[in-house]
Amino acid sequence: QVQLVESGGGLVQAGGSLRLSCAASGRTFRSYVMGWFRQAPGKEREFVAAISRAGLNTYYTDSVKGRFTISRDNDKNTVSLQMNNLKPEDTAVYYCAASSSTPTIAKDLGSYDYWGQGTQVTVSS
Numbered sequence: 001q002v003q004l005v006e007s008g009g010g011l012v013q014a015g016g017s018l019r020l021s022c023a024a025s026g027r028t029f030r031s032y033v034m035g036w037f038r039q040a041p042g043k044e045r046e047f048v049a050a051i052s053r054a055g056l057n058t059y060y061t062d063s064v065k066g067r068f069t070i071s072r073d074n075d076k077n078t079v080s081l082q083m084n085n086l087k088p089e090d091t092a093v094y095y096c097a098a099s100s101s102t103p104t105i106a107k108d109l110g111s112y113d114y115w116g117q118g119t120q121v122t123v124s125s
Contacts, residue, residue, distance in 0.1 A: 006094065009120045033099040033111075034051050036097070039092055039093050050107060097114065
């Protein structure tokens with residue numbers, strides 16, 4: 001089992017940047033595919049980005065490609081999401097998630113076994 005704790009959210013103006021971090025407990029962090037999801041008010045939780053176990057492969061939803069970068073440090077048990085050129089439509093609670101079972105990068109919520117508590121990102125226009 002792994003516990004996930006997100007940090008780094010906040011209020012930023014459009015065009016600004018934020019870096020989200022997710023700290024994972026346990027010794028088996030490198031065995032998990034890691035993902036970031038977000039949920040805006042009144043909307044369903046949606047996929048944002050994912051990274052493979054060794055960090056060699058990444059995948060992004062179209063709306064964040066070229067603006068967001070996911071990375072991980074398996075020695076420090078952390079996964080990060082660098083968000084640049086933020087837009088008001090990026091406003092949401094952002095969640096870190098871990099998957100032990102998916103053979104490769106996954107973007108569906110059902111593939112992820114563990115979730116953090118979320119961190120709020122608000123982008124003002």
